[in-house]
Amino acid sequence: xxxxxxxxxxxxxxxxxxxxxxxxxxxxxxxxxxxxxxxxxxxxxxxxxxxxxxxxxxxxxxxxxxxxxxxxxxxxxxxxxxxxxxxxxxxxxxxxxxxxxxxxxxxxxxxxxxxxxxxxxxxxxxxxxxxxxxxxxxxxxxxxxxxxxxxxxxxxxxxxxxxxxxxxxxxxxxxxxxxxxxxxxxxxxxxxxxxxxxxxxxxxxxxxxxxxxxxxxxxxxxxxxxxxxxxxxxxxxxxxxxxxxxxxxxxxxxxxxxxxxxxxxxxxxxxxxxxxxxxxxxxxxxxxxxxxxxxxxxxxxxxxxxxxxxxx
Amino acid sequence: xxxxxxxxxxxxxxxxxxxxxxxxxxxxxxxxxxxxxxxxxxxxxxxxxxxxxxxxxxxxxxxxxxxxxxxxxxxxxxxxxxxxxxxxxxxxxxxxxxxxxxxxxxxxxxxxxxxxxxxxxxxxxxxxxxxxxxxxxxxxxxxxxxxxxxxxxxxxxxxxxxxxxxxxxxxxxxxxxxxxxxxxxxxxxxxxxxxxxxxxxxxxxxxxxxxxxxxxxxxxxxxxxxxxxxxxxxxxxxxxxxxxxxxxxxxxxxxxxxxxxxxxxxxxxxxxxxxxxxxxxxxx
Numbered sequence: 160x161x162x163x164x165x166x167x168x169x170x171x172x173x174x175x176x177x178x179x180x181x182x183x184x185x186x187x188x189x190x191x192x193x194x195x196x197x198x199x200x201x202x203x204x205x206x207x208x209x210x211x212x213x214x215x216x217x218x219x220x221x222x223x224x225x226x227x228x229x230x231x232x233x234x235x236x237x238x239x240x241x242x243x244x245x246x247x248x249x250x251x252x253x254x255x256x257x258x259x260x261x262x263x264x265x266x267x268x269x270x271x272x273x274x275x276x277x278x279x280x281x282x283x284x285x286x287x288x289x290x291x292x293x294x295x296x297x298x299x300x301x302x303x304x305x306x307x308x309x310x311x312x313x314x315x316x317x318x319x320x321x322x323x324x325x326x327x328x329x330x331x332x333x334x335x336x337x338x339x340x341x342x343x344x345x346x347x348x349x350x351x352x353x354x355x356x357x358x359x360x361x362x363x364x365x366x367x368x369x370x371x372x373x374x375x376x377x378x379x380x381x382x383x384x385x386x387x388x389x390x391x392x393x394x395x396x397x398x399x400x401x402x403x404x405x406x407x408x409x410x411x412x413x414x415x416x417x418x419x420x421x422x423x424x425x426x427x428x429x430x431x432x433x434x435x436x437x438x439x440x441x442x443x444x445x446x447x448x449x450x451x452x453x454x455x456x457x458x459x460x461x462x463x464x465x466x467x468x469x470x471x
Numbered sequence: 472x473x474x475x476x477x478x479x480x481x482x483x484x485x486x487x488x489x490x491x492x493x494x495x496x497x498x499x500x501x502x503x504x505x506x507x508x509x510x511x512x513x514x515x516x517x518x519x520x521x522x523x524x525x526x527x528x529x530x531x532x533x534x535x536x537x538x539x540x541x542x543x544x545x546x547x548x549x550x551x552x553x554x555x556x557x558x559x560x561x562x563x564x565x566x567x568x569x570x571x572x573x574x575x576x577x578x579x580x581x582x583x584x585x586x587x588x589x590x591x592x593x594x595x596x597x598x599x600x601x602x603x604x605x606x607x608x609x610x611x612x613x614x615x616x617x618x619x620x621x622x623x624x625x626x627x628x629x630x631x632x633x634x635x636x637x638x639x640x641x642x643x644x645x646x647x648x649x650x651x652x653x654x655x656x657x658x659x660x661x662x663x664x665x666x667x668x669x670x671x672x673x674x675x676x677x678x679x680x681x682x683x684x685x686x687x688x689x690x691x692x693x694x695x696x697x698x699x700x701x702x703x704x705x706x707x708x709x710x711x712x713x714x715x716x717x718x719x720x721x722x723x724x725x726x727x728x729x730x731x732x733x734x735x736x737x738x739x740x741x742x743x744x745x746x747x748x749x750x751x752x753x754x755x
Contacts, residue, residue, distance in 0.1 A: 174602050174753045175596075176593075177600075179593075179597035180597055183597070183601065184609075185608065187605075187613070188609060191609060191612040192613065221657055277491050298741045299737075299741075300732065301685055302733065302741060303737075304689050304693065304730060305689075305693070305710070306692075306712060306713075307726065307729075307733065310726050311726075313719065318719075318720050327705070346626075407601070409604075410602065410603050410604040411602050414696070425604070428604065429608060432612050433608075433612060440605065440609070443602075444601075444602055444605040447602035448600050448601060448602060451599075451600045455600075
């Protein structure tokens with residue numbers, strides 16, 4: 160149990176991180192030129208109408224006081240009200256979080272399904288033709304621009320084969336997964352390239368390790384050596400790689416969401432920034448930041464669980 | 472058993488030598504090809520990249536237009552060639568500033584340690600958890616669309632990776648014999664940091680430059696694709712993909728070739744990164 164002690168004190172380290180992010184976001188959003196009240200009411204609004212809106216959303220208060228209110232609200236689990244949508248920011252985010260979350264989960268699952276067999280084949284035949292092929296494909300795959308890959312997948316799977324829809328989301332779970340097929344394939348193809356490279360290197364390393372040699376010496380068949388000893392020992396660096404990349408992954412979903420017109424957090428963020436919807440930008444930034452921090456924390460817990468040697 | 476083991480090692484080392492120099496040769500060759508294309512764009516592009524030819528709209532690839540034409544009758548091949556200038560510039564500028572800033576800060580944090588290092592690591596934590604896109608889009612909203620906003624955002628965020636790599640190395644190296652010897656000889660801190668420690672700590676960062684160039688290139692093209700970076704009618708690969716998107720079902724060549732150029736330039740960087748990693752003995 161001693162090894163899990165970090166679970167208790169690590170969350171304390173999150174507080175300064177989230178505090179820093181809240182300040183940076185607050186300042187950044189308010190540096191954007193333009194008045195939210197004017198964006199909301201249009202160019203022909205009367206000064207009194209603008210003043211009323213500014214008062215209603217607390218925009219006439221001094222900056223430090225606005226920040227104080229923001230933190231105070233955050234403490235009560237509130238994030239203020241969207242100027243554009245006129246509803247509570249948390250409720251607004253709740254309506255948009257599902258497509259993004261589903262996209263991230265399906266992409267990660269899909270990329271592991273692609274990367275695991277690829278790297279296993281490559282590592283077990285190191286230096287031979289299958290390995291060289293996997294190396295070239297994964298090295299190239301890292302450089303695929305998601306917005307372009309998405310269009311190419313649309314040409315092939317939607318236009319030529321008429322298999323998957325081009326845009327939108329759907330209502331039932333099967334419908335949603337059907338709509339998510341191409342978006343998550345887009346993300347997964349790029350992500351699996353990164354994962355394959357990491358897994359292959361880790362597998363080659365553990366194939367040569369003493370553990371594997373000892374297992375072989377006991378007469379264990381190579382396939383069992385691989386699945387029981389090599390694979391578990393190769394997972395730790397990959398789990399950490401996925402966790403480190405999660406911020407990048409969330410960012411990447413914004414592009415994919417916009418190509419496939421998925422009504423997720425990314426689209427909400429883009430619209431909020433350009434309409435100066437302060438509260439929404441702050442809310443989305445905080446949710447993204449919390450997700451990043453939380454996933455890295457989870458990765459640490461998984462690492463300690465999978466590999467008893469690791470001490471954090 | 473011993474025979475097969477020997478054969479194994481000989482064949483892998485041969486493979487290794489071959490693989491190393493092959494990826495170095497192909498990577499360097501491809502990058503040189505793109506650089507020459509960028510420099511010689513006015514000489515080798517068959518048409519003007521922005522001139523619209525009303526009688527040659529949406530033509531599929533042919534002898535006179537090898538990559539076809541777009542909806543304004545502009546020659547895609549010429550636009551791809553001219554686009555090399557902007558996309559190479561994106562990869563270069565987007566990497567240079569983070570590299571310089573990160574290397575300096577990482578060296579200082581690792582060398583001085585203590586409070587400096589603690590503060591440094593907290594800032595790194597914040598930036599790593601900060602959603603890059605929020606920063607990117609906010610800076611574009613503040614300064615207006617364009618590559619300058621993109622470079623500033625990259626510089627603010629990108630230095631973290633370099634700083635962490637260098638710092639980790641400096642932490643180890645500052646206790647090495649030659650560093651202690653340099654201290655006892657009375658050399659200044661600046662001299663020890665930048666003349667003795669940094670040259671030995673920088674290999675990992677140099678290799679990372681290549682992977683970073685791929686990320687920066689993809690980000691820059693994506694920002695232009697969203698309409699927030701390079702502005703039309705300039706020829707840049709990301710914006711060309713965006714311009715061809717409405718015609719993707721009828722005229723695939725408008726989007727296909729610019730995207731493929733991004734893939735190949737990124738591939739060149741990745742190959743060079745791998746080869747450099749092997750040569751310098753740096754492994755991820």
